[in-house]
Amino acid sequence: xxxxxxxxxxxxxxxxxxxxxxxxxxxxxxxxxxxxxxxxxxxxxxxxxxxxxxxxxxxxxxxxxxxxxxxxxxxxxxxxxxxxxxxxxxxxxxxxxxxxxxxxxxxxxxxxxxxxxxxxxxxxxxxxxxxxxxxxxxxxxxxxxxxxxxxxxxxxxxxxxxxxxxxxxxxxxxxxxxxxxxxxxxxxxxxxxxxxxxxxxxxxxxxxxxxxxxxxxxxxxxxxxxxxxxxx
Numbered sequence: 001x002x003x004x005x006x007x008x009x010x011x012x013x014x015x016x017x018x019x020x021x022x023x024x025x026x027x028x029x030x031x032x033x034x035x036x037x038x039x040x041x042x043x044x045x046x047x048x049x050x051x052x053x054x055x056x057x058x059x060x061x062x063x064x065x066x067x068x069x070x071x072x073x074x075x076x077x078x079x080x081x082x083x084x085x086x087x088x089x090x091x092x093x094x095x096x097x098x099x100x101x102x103x104x105x106x107x108x109x110x111x112x113x114x115x116x117x118x119x120x121x122x123x124x125x126x127x128x129x130x131x132x133x134x135x136x137x138x139x140x141x142x143x144x145x146x147x148x149x150x151x152x153x154x155x156x157x158x159x160x161x162x163x164x165x166x167x168x169x170x171x172x173x174x175x176x177x178x179x180x181x182x183x184x185x186x187x188x189x190x191x192x193x194x195x196x197x198x199x200x201x202x203x204x205x206x207x208x209x210x211x212x213x214x215x216x217x218x219x220x221x222x223x224x225x226x227x228x229x230x231x232x
Contacts, residue, residue: 016065017132020051020074021049021051022073033128051074052075060086066094073101083095096117096118097115166208170201171205174202178217178221181218
């Protein structure tokens with residue numbers, strides 16, 4: 001059993017939450033919203049508030065909440081950095097991001113830092129309470145708009161790794177044309193180079209790829225999917 005699971009089981013009918021946001025109006029409004037919820041269990045109780053990332057970390061250690069509801073943009077230690085620190089010093093505390101920031105980079109940075117949920121401000125009361133209860137139980141949860149973006153990202157094919165990162169852009173251009181069956185004279189004319197320069201580039205390509213001749217280099221380029229260079 002993880003520390004988070006143990007904390008959730010020990011909550012009984014009460015789920016303690018810390019609200020971390022640098023805007024007092026947001027903290028007050030969110031606290032009132034959560035305290036007004038009477039249906040469902042466990043009941044959410046606001047155990048404390050924090051106006052900065054460092055205060056959020058301190059509250060996670062001293063107040064022993066089940067969940068920290070965290071904004072991203074805060075002074076000093078931002079929400080992502082604070083989440084990472086909470087994972088280090090209070091691993092039994094779950095973090096739910098509640099923020100206006102919806103860029104993909106921020107979503108995935110928060111997940112890598114250890115946040116279990118990501119909900120946008122403006123979500124309804126039921127959605128926020130459901131998210132708090134979910135992360136307290138160790139579940140990952142996203143607001144509808146964020147969930148679509150996460151699923152879209154995961155459904156994209158992975159970026160193809162560079163098969164030979166040591167080749168220079170010009171060497172790639174030369175190799176692509178050689179792979180297309182062009183002689184050195186045509187490669188030189190196409191790229192605005194002298195035949196001698198093309199020959200020098202080709203020698204460098206052979207050495208970097210560890211192949212014996214241009215036929216092997218051409219085969220390597222075709223297998224790697226090296227496309228033709230753009231027109232100068």
